[in-house]
Amino acid sequence: MTRIVIDHLARVEGHGGVSVELGDGGVESVHFDVIEGARLLEGIVRGRPYDEVAPITSRICAICSAAHTIASLTATEQAFGVVPSARTERLRDLMLRGENIESHALHVFLLALPDYFGAPSAIALATEHREVVDLALRLKQLGNAIQEVVAGRAIHPVTAVVGGFGSWPTQNDLLALREGLLQGREDVAAAVDLMASLPPVDIGRSPSAYAALRMTGFYGYASGHEILVESSGRTVSVPVTAYRSITREQTVPHSHAKHSRWNGTPFMVGAIARLAVNGDHLPAGGARVAQRLGLTGESDDPQDNTRAQVVELAVDVDRALELVEHLLAEGDCVEAPVPVTPRAGTGTGAIEAPRGLLIHSYRYDERGLVEEADVVTPTALNAASVEHRLRRAVEQVSDRDAARIRRRAEMLVRAYDPCISCAVHVLDARRAV
Amino acid sequence: MTTATTAARPTVGIVGLTGCAGDQLVVLNCEDKLLDLVRLLDIRDFLMASSDRDDECPLDLVFVEGAVLSRRDEETLLRVRERAKCLVAIGTCAVWGGIPALDRLYDRQAMVRDVYGNGGLQFDTLPARALREVVPVDYAITGCPIEREEFLSAVAHLLHGNPPPSRDLPVCAECRMRETSCLLVTRGLLCCGPVTQGGCAARCPTRGVPCFGCRGPVAGANIPAALAAFEAHGIPREVAERRLEIFGPLPCVAAEEVAP
Numbered sequence A: 001m002t003r004i005v006i007d008h009l010a011r012v013e014g015h016g017g018v019s020v021e022l023g024d025g026g027v028e029s030v031h032f033d034v035i036e037g038a039r040l041l042e043g044i045v046r047g048r049p050y051d052e053v054a055p056i057t058s059r060i061c062a063i064c065s066a067a068h069t070i071a072s073l074t075a076t077e078q079a080f081g082v083v084p085s086a087r088t089e090r091l092r093d094l095m096l097r098g099e100n101i102e103s104h105a106l107h108v109f110l111l112a113l114p115d116y117f118g119a120p121s122a123i124a125l126a127t128e129h130r131e132v133v134d135l136a137l138r139l140k141q142l143g144n145a146i147q148e149v150v151a152g153r154a155i156h157p158v159t160a161v162v163g164g165f166g167s168w169p170t171q172n173d174l175l176a177l178r179e180g181l182l183q184g185r186e187d188v189a190a191a192v193d194l195m196a197s198l199p200p201v202d203i204g205r206s207p208s209a210y211a212a213l214r215m216t217g218f219y220g221y222a223s224g225h226e227i228l229v230e231s232s233g234r235t236v237s238v239p240v241t242a243y244r245s246i247t248r249e250q251t252v253p254h255s256h257a258k259h260s261r262w263n264g265t266p267f268m269v270g271a272i273a274r275l276a277v278n279g280d281h282l283p284a285g286g287a288r289v290a291q292r293l294g295l296t297g298e299s300d301d302p303q304d305n306t307r308a309q310v311v312e313l314a315v316d317v318d319r320a321l322e323l324v325e326h327l328l329a330e331g332d333c334v335e336a337p338v339p340v341t342p343r344a345g346t347g348t349g350a351i352e353a354p355r356g357l358l359i360h361s362y363r364y365d366e367r368g369l370v371e372e373a374d375v376v377t378p379t380a381l382n383a384a385s386v387e388h389r390l391r392r393a394v395e396q397v398s399d400r401d402a403a404r405i406r407r408r409a410e411m412l413v414r415a416y417d418p419c420i421s422c423a424v425h426v427l428d429a430r431r432a433v
Numbered sequence B: 001m002t003t004a005t006t007a008a009r010p011t012v013g014i015v016g017l018t019g020c021a022g023d024q025l026v027v028l029n030c031e032d033k034l035l036d037l038v039r040l041l042d043i044r045d046f047l048m049a050s051s052d053r054d055d056e057c058p059l060d061l062v063f064v065e066g067a068v069l070s071r072r073d074e075e076t077l078l079r080v081r082e083r084a085k086c087l088v089a090i091g092t093c094a095v096w097g098g099i100p101a102l103d104r105l106y107d108r109q110a111m112v113r114d115v116y117g118n119g120g121l122q123f124d125t126l127p128a129r130a131l132r133e134v135v136p137v138d139y140a141i142t143g144c145p146i147e148r149e150e151f152l153s154a155v156a157h158l159l160h161g162n163p164p165p166s167r168d169l170p171v172c173a174e175c176r177m178r179e180t181s182c183l184l185v186t187r188g189l190l191c192c193g194p195v196t197q198g199g200c201a202a203r204c205p206t207r208g209v210p211c212f213g214c215r216g217p218v219a220g221a222n223i224p225a226a227l228a229a230f231e232a233h234g235i236p237r238e239v240a241e242r243r244l245e246i247f248g249p250l251p252c253v254a255a256e257e258v259a260p
Helices: A041-045 A050-060 A065-080 A086-117 A122-128 A130-151 A171-196 A240-245 A271-281 A284-292 A304-330 A378-395 A402-415 A420-424 B022-028 B031-040 B071-083 B092-096 B099-105 B108-116 B118-122 B148-159 B171-177 B183-187 B223-232 B237-246
Strands: A002-006 A016-023 A026-034 A209-213 A226-231 A234-239 A345-353 A356-364 A370-376 B011-016 B042-045 B059-065 B084-090 B139-141
Touching: A002 A402, A016 A378, A016 A402, A026 A378, A041 A050, A041 A370, A041 B099, A041 B108, A050 A065, A050 A356, A050 A370, A050 B237, A065 A086, A065 A130, A065 A345, A065 A356, A086 A122, A086 A130, A086 A171, A086 A304, A086 A402, A122 A130, A122 B031, A130 A171, A130 A304, A130 B031, A171 A284, A171 A304, A209 A271, A209 A345, A209 A356, A226 A240, A226 A271, A234 A240, A240 A345, A240 A356, A271 A304, A271 A356, A284 A304, A356 A378, A378 A402, A378 A420, B011 B022, B011 B071, B022 B031, B022 B059, B022 B148, B031 B148, B042 B059, B059 B071, B059 B092, B071 B084, B084 B092, B084 B148, B092 B099, B092 B139, B099 B237, B139 B148, B223 B237
Parallel strands: B011 B042, B011 B059, B059 B084, B084 B139
Antiparallel strands: A002 A016, A016 A026, A209 A226, A226 A234, A345 A356, A356 A370
16 A cells, blocks of 8 residues: 655645555545644633634634634624624625735735746746736735725734724725725736636546525625535525534544535535635626636536636725725714624624635623634535545546655645635534533 | 854745744735845745745744644744754744633643544644743744734844844833823723733724734733723723733743743
């Protein structure tokens, strides 16, 4: 038996590996190993007051910290019956667009793209393709600038609080963002050209089930109430409150992430899943990009996730520009957060994080202290699907060349844009009943 | 103390232990300085950004993010300490233990069982430790995450053979300099600014949100006086104590010498 181990995957967020066992009869086992240490945030939030929960759970992950924050705030607001204003919803939308732009630019260009050029990193790419790296860094910086202005910090937001925002962007900041977004539109167009020019690769292609929130209006990532699961051409709707029916998780010995399945089948979440279940609602600009990148029919290619992220870059830059124009037209009007009166109750916040469906669910006591917390992260949801397609990617290498298997395995895992810091933090404070 | 400049272009590692990867992300968020940084630093080992990695070469300088939460983390840290002339802890987890070190207040084994079931007990997990609880640390850049400007300034100082500037002012001092009205005095909000290490330009209070203490305790933090001030503004002592423990000092470090 031959064992191939990628001890530590490069160009992914967090610590993960891959191990493959090849026997005489074929591939014996394929594991996506999550080897990040366990921070056990569930025990840490239990018993803590409601206003500490978002700042603590945001630390699950830096790249998705805005999504974690808003999912957390939404869960808490639901538990207490707090309804944030429409203006707050719009500012949160802008915050999430910023995060999505930053995260997708990072993944598409700095983590995934070097594989297509046979380069070890985007930095190495800069010697020959400086314009590509400049473009990537500008888009990434744009996403960060939006988060700095709206959330007060690009990583681990500070202004977003239960009921609203501690402060609102100034007109000067918004004018600067508008400039950046206009440049962003040009950069996205160049990114689409670049993406369209990349050669297709066949790594682990196989049909997949997809799960994402039903996205209403503007292809928005927040305020989801319904999860759509698409499997073999059939779409099933699951209310967010019943999310556990799609996340029947099993603990597996090789990973600190639990595995999820839908009717026994692995499913994929992320940009391609959003497109698979919400493609009809794609705004015109995004639809044109999807057409250009060949993302119109059913997708069986994990690399389509990276292409779908480019579609979202186009959607998000357009939408962010609309939101900034809207805020500018409103003028300086600061709004205090909705007052909060804690009460006993439960709330579930579901959101489309850059890497896919993210759920925070809490139960509070009457003093507003956490009794139970449960967080389901996109990379944990994807873990079973990653392994399923890893097996396929390995089986495709008929000569069993170890270097080739490694390269393909890395490229496959990267297509899922895994966030391994997230995957390990499956908060689950439910006591055994 | 060691310094980093032994050659014109020092060999550098950027390594993550267990954490949210936010401090490494801050390095990547230096977008407009990134290509300058690679010109000045010979980055040999930065797994988050490059698959071209030399994990054995000697390093003039290594930045380490995250807390030690597993035997694997411990081995990684011991190895980079051996390889590196100068080790800089980046981020509150590396400097103080950060949020994961809140496990000190709980029964860790019971928590592991709660999350992962009995199968979880075979995982490689250890109680959270800051880097200096495991190896000698030359310099520390705190923050959750670190501030971009502090990181760039530290790099510039180290390149010139100087130690990075140390800070001993609380967030409160920076807040006054920015003429923000005090959230504790005017609104009775629990703000950790008086006892938290500055360097963030009072990021939160200047945006109307009380300091959460994410940069860890400032040198000479007077916790009893802060608790008394909070109490005088109607904040119960136990509520304030619980807030301060989130990014609180290491149990092994006495209050008068909390500076990293």
